[in-house]
Amino acid sequence: MKVRGIQFSPVLGNLKRNMRYHCHQIDRAVEDKCQLIVFPELSMSGYHLKDIVYDVALNPASPEVKKLKDLSRGIDIVVGAPYEEIPGIIYNSALYFSKGDLRHVHRKVQLPNFGMFQEEMIFGAGDTFRSFKIKEFTVGLIICREILFPMHAYLYFLQGVDFLIGISNSPHRMLDKDHFKSLQLWENMGYVYSVFYHQHYVFMNRTGFEDGIGFPGGSFFARAGQGIVKRADCFEEDYLNFEVDLEAVRRARLGSNYLRDDKPRVILKELKRILNA
Numbered sequence: 001m002k003v004r005g006i007q008f009s010p011v012l013g014n015l016k017r018n019m020r021y022h023c024h025q026i027d028r029a030v031e032d033k034c035q036l037i038v039f040p041e042l043s044m045s046g047y048h049l050k051d052i053v054y055d056v057a058l059n060p061a062s063p064e065v066k067k068l069k070d071l072s073r074g075i076d077i078v079v080g081a082p083y084e085e086i087p088g089i090i091y092n093s094a095l096y097f098s099k100g101d102l103r104h105v106h107r108k109v110q111l112p113n114f115g116m117f118q119e120e121m122i123f124g125a126g127d128t129f130r131s132f133k134i135k136e137f138t139v140g141l142i143i144c145r146e147i148l149f150p151m152h153a154y155l156y157f158l159q160g161v162d163f164l165i166g167i168s169n170s171p172h173r174m175l176d177k178d179h180f181k182s183l184q185l186w187e188n189m190g191y192v193y194s195v196f197y198h199q200h201y202v203f204m205n206r207t208g209f210e211d212g213i214g215f216p217g218g219s220f221f222a223r224a225g226q227g228i229v230k231r232a233d234c235f236e237e238d239y240l241n242f243e244v245d246l247e248a249v250r251r252a253r254l255g256s257n258y259l260r261d262d263k264p265r266v267i268l269k270e271l272k273r274i275l276n277a
Contacts, residue, residue: 001135001245003035003202003241003243004032004037005038005221005240006039007238008040008208008237010043013045013055015056019044022077022079023071025039025239026071036075038165038167039077039078040205041206042080043079044056044082045081048210050118050121053122054090056082057081058084068097069101069102072100073099073100076097076103076134078165079095080167080169081095083105089124090123091107091108093126093143094167096132103132106142108123108146109125110144111125131159131161138160138163139165140163140199141167142164147203148185157199161199162199162224162244164199166203168186168204170205171215172216186218189203190222194225194226195256196256196258198253200222202242203221205219207236214235217233217237224248
């Protein structure tokens with residue numbers, strides 16, 4: 001499957017302008033014969049929504065959702081958006097559109113609420129990590145801070161996910177010489193997921209500035225069994241082109257046998273013991 005990831009800076013609260021940008025990039029990806037396009041977390045709305053979230057949240061009847069469904073007849077699409085399925089409850093969501101339908105919704109489970117982050121004040125929290133099938137691939141979606149908890153990707157690992165899609169709005173911080181330690185965290189997880197969980201893994205982060213906070217981009221693709229093989233430029237709007245295939249996943253699993261030898265029932269037993277204690 002030929003995939004394109006889009007690293008860009010959404011305009012805070014401007015659905016129309018962000019939608020035009022999405023449509024433009026989707027049209028270009030179709031022209032280039034891509035089969036899937038991936039945008040960052042909250043790509044439709046921007047990040048620091050606060051009270052305007054009620055005005056910009058999408059819902060099943062939104063014209064933007066209908067338009068993305070229509071566009072997905074030519075290419076699969078992943079966008080990030082505040083999404084209101086139940087009136088009055090808005091989730092920070094990753095939406096996967098395919099073949100004219102909203103195929104899957106992942107609602108962010110780990111909502112940061114410290115320092116510059118105020119997501120628990122805005123969003124409801126999800127409570128599931130469910131895989132789904134797209135063509136021959138088993139796919140999982142994961143959003144920003146969830147990526148830093150390896151157990152979340154492990155849940156997808158147990159479901160046989162071979163393509164994990166991570167979308168993010170991570171600011172840059174902790175400068176160490178000429179490298180941001182925050183970017184190193186994401187890259188460390190990308191290595192783990194691709195090598196130890198045998199997954200193709202894409203990390204799509206936004207760029208630009210919003211409310212005085214800078215977002216560095218630093219998006220990348222990690223191939224199953226190999227680690228990071230392609231990076232987008234930092235601080236610039238950029239895109240990643242890459243391909244995912246099942247043979248690389250098969251070779252990674254044969255080479256390490258982590259999936260074959262994993263013991264989830266032992267882990268479940270020990271979790272119950274620890275929690276009961």
